[in-house]
Amino acid sequence: MSTTEQLCSMLRQRHALGLAKYGVTMDREDLTPEQWLQHAIEEMLDGAGYLMRLKDEVGKMRDKIETLRDIGGRLFEGLDDKTPETTDCRCAPRANTCADCLRHKSDRHALKAWKEADK
Secondary structure (H helix, E strand, O other): OOHHHHHHHHHHHHHHHHHHHHOOOOOOOOOOHHHHHHHHHHHHHHHHHHHHHHHHHHHHHHHHHHHHHHHHHHHHHHHHHHOOOOOOOOOOOOOOOOHHHHHHHHHHHHHHHHHHHOO
């Protein structure tokens, strides 16, 4: 569903909700222009409150992501010191690669991807 279709659907839902809750549509004629403006101001203030709350939540999430990134970086630095560059082990003369070599190859691949993403 496109953004416009989603907005149209939400508008229809709000229309139905308002009709069910208040028994009137936006075509009502019992409010003065000043009352309509007051309703609009109150709705905008509610919207500003929602946006402020969401901004705070996004900031908290960004802080958590940064903390996890720092922890991940330290873990990978530790791995970088312990993960051999080569696969010199008992499996080299055989056709099958041992689990240690496969793990080290995978670790090296992950380290390389992490370093590239950090640039």
